[in-house]
Amino acid sequence: MDAGGGGVNEFGEAISFLLDPASWEGTNGLWDQLTQQVLLTLTALVVVLVVGLPLGLWLGHRGRGGTFAINVSNIGRAIPVFAVLGLLSLGPLGTDTLGPYGRAGLATLVALILFGLPPVITNAYVGVREVDPEIVEAARGTGMSEWQVFRSVELPLASRLVANGVRLAVVQLWATATIAALVAGPGLGNTITYGFSNGDYQYVIGGAILVAVGALVLEGLAALAERRVDPMRRVRGSRHDGLVQTPQFDAPSTDTAATRS
Amino acid sequence: MSLAAGVLPHAVVAADPPCYSRAVNAWVCPEYVTRYAPELWDATVQHILLTVASVVLGFVLAVALALVARRRARLRSVLLGSTTLVYTIPSLAMFSLLAQATGLSATTVVIGLALYSLSILVRNVLAGLDGVPDEVVEAATGLGYGRVRLLLRIEAPLALPVVMAGLRVATVSTVALVTLGTIVAYGGLGNMLANGLDDSFKAQVLTTSVLCVVLAVVLDLLIVAFTRLVTPWTRGAAV
Numbered sequence: 432m433d434a435g436g437g438g439v440n441e442f443g444e445a446i447s448f449l450l451d452p453a454s455w456e457g458t459n460g461l462w463d464q465l466t467q468q469v470l471l472t473l474t475a476l477v478v479v480l481v482v483g484l485p486l487g488l489w490l491g492h493r494g495r496g497g498t499f500a501i502n503v504s505n506i507g508r509a510i511p512v513f514a515v516l517g518l519l520s521l522g523p524l525g526t527d528t529l530g531p532y533g534r535a536g537l538a539t540l541v542a543l544i545l546f547g548l549p550p551v552i553t554n555a556y557v558g559v560r561e562v563d564p565e566i567v568e569a570a571r572g573t574g575m576s577e578w579q580v581f582r583s584v585e586l587p588l589a590s591r592l593v594a595n596g597v598r599l600a601v602v603q604l605w606a607t608a609t610i611a612a613l614v615a616g617p618g619l620g621n622t623i624t625y626g627f628s629n630g631d632y633q634y635v636i637g638g639a640i641l642v643a644v645g646a647l648v649l650e651g652l653a654a655l656a657e658r659r660v661d662p663m664r665r666v667r668g669s670r671h672d673g674l675v676q677t678p679q680f681d682a683p684s685t686d687t688a689a690t691r692s
Numbered sequence: 693m694s695l696a697a698g699v700l701p702h703a704v705v706a707a708d709p710p711c712y713s714r715a716v717n718a719w720v721c722p723e724y725v726t727r728y729a730p731e732l733w734d735a736t737v738q739h740i741l742l743t744v745a746s747v748v749l750g751f752v753l754a755v756a757l758a759l760v761a762r763r764r765a766r767l768r769s770v771l772l773g774s775t776t777l778v779y780t781i782p783s784l785a786m787f788s789l790l791a792q793a794t795g796l797s798a799t800t801v802v803i804g805l806a807l808y809s810l811s812i813l814v815r816n817v818l819a820g821l822d823g824v825p826d827e828v829v830e831a832a833t834g835l836g837y838g839r840v841r842l843l844l845r846i847e848a849p850l851a852l853p854v855v856m857a858g859l860r861v862a863t864v865s866t867v868a869l870v871t872l873g874t875i876v877a878y879g880g881l882g883n884m885l886a887n888g889l890d891d892s893f894k895a896q897v898l899t900t901s902v903l904c905v906v907l908a909v910v911l912d913l914l915i916v917a918f919t920r921l922v923t924p925w926t927r928g929a930a931v
Binding site for chain 1: 777779780781782783784785786788789791792861864865867868869871872874875882885886888889892894897898900901904905908909912
């Protein structure tokens with residue numbers, strides 16, 4: 432019961448910690464850590480998109496490699512992010528500092544990419560694969576080239592699931608970047624771990640709030656982007672509220688790519 | 693880490709240092725597994741208990757919530773939206789915030805992981821129930837099945853394959869997530885993983901990592917086996 436009362440009090444302290452400009456300044460201040468975490472997330476996202484999207488879309492178009500795409504996400508889910516971060520940071524990648532990415536930056540970046548790829552590859556694959564084969568056949572019948580079939584038929588019809596995979600990846604990347612602090616890596620997780628190891632809970636709560644708000648902001652931005660690329664949004668018009676109609680709820684079997692960390 | 697400092701004094705004293713000693717610090721080390729078997733066993737047991745408690749709590753909550761919301765469109769979208777939102781919050785932040793209420797305890801980890809599993813389980817329980825054909829429900833109602841008996845004897849068995857598929861996903865990801873419970877000192881194998889990282893103890897880091905994956909695979913296979921046992925009519929089809 433005492434813990435509850437203390438928690439409320441520390442919550443207030445955490446807010447004043449976040450509002451204090453001094454907390455944000457200096458080396459490894461909140462601003463430093465936030466920059467590292469955002470940079471890590473965005474860099475990894477670019478790599479994940481450049482590698483994962485073409486691979487997943489191509490596998491989907493060819494209609495082969497499904498086992499590969501599904502297995503990538505199944506295996507990804509069973510492997511703890513923490514373990515991969517640990518193995519990479521103790522291995523050859525761990526000693527580097529990577530400029531603005533901070534200590535253990537390279538190990539963290541590689542771990543992020545590894546965990547961001549599965550949802551993108553799987554959703555891109557499933558998205559293209561689930562396009563009605565009769566529509567694709569009809570498109571071929573009108574004399575479209577393979578590229579035209581992909582570009583004008585498969586890609587627009589798959590775009591919702593593909594965008595959904597990217598959204599899952601963004602959330603995953605942000606969460607993974609938070610955990611980097613457990614292996615002496617960069618990012619906002621450092622404020623949390625610092626608080627725990629010093630029994631100073633305003634840091635724990637303050638850091639946790641920042642991380643959670645950051646995740647929600649990213650999720651919101653990704654959801655907005657997801658809606659923009661949806662070619663059907665004009666058709667559905669005002670009934671489209673974005674939450675209920677995303678395909679993950681319609682088709683639970685296809686949304687198995689997400690990992691939480 | 694400087695290798696020379698470790699090798700010089702020890703190599704002279706111990707002619708053949710074990711592979712888990714600081715001087716050798718090998719990644720793969722069977723001697724480590726033998727030497728630390730009791731600790732590894734305890735950590736694995738804690739890991740399993742935390743996983744099972746989280747998934748069972750999440751499952752009970754998910755079934756209850758899904759049953760309440762299944763025929764109410766508004767509530768349904770609120771439920772799906774909010775579980776997705778919870779899922780968005782990184783676990784490190786989740787455990788940190790929950791720890792303010794429940795302290796450095798196993799409860800913190802179990803509540804956090806149960807909340808995460810909701811996003812998968814609620815969705816699959818709803819999808820499983822939605823998948824029951826209307827004709828079947830009508831036929832059963834016509835035969836005089838009451839609501840409870842309809843649910844238990846007709847809808848639940850038919851929804852089971854989809855529900856179990858969700859349970860597999862939830863269990864496997866929970867096994868991986870338990871490791872992060874180490875932030876509140878209840879992380880099962882994650883505790884040993886964290887200690888190993890602090891000491892740059894490679895054999896410990898690799899062994900506990902591999903054990904986590906093995907545990908996930910074993911639990912997954914157990915659920916598959918159980919599902920096949922209780923749904924003999926689906927045999928031959930992919931579960």
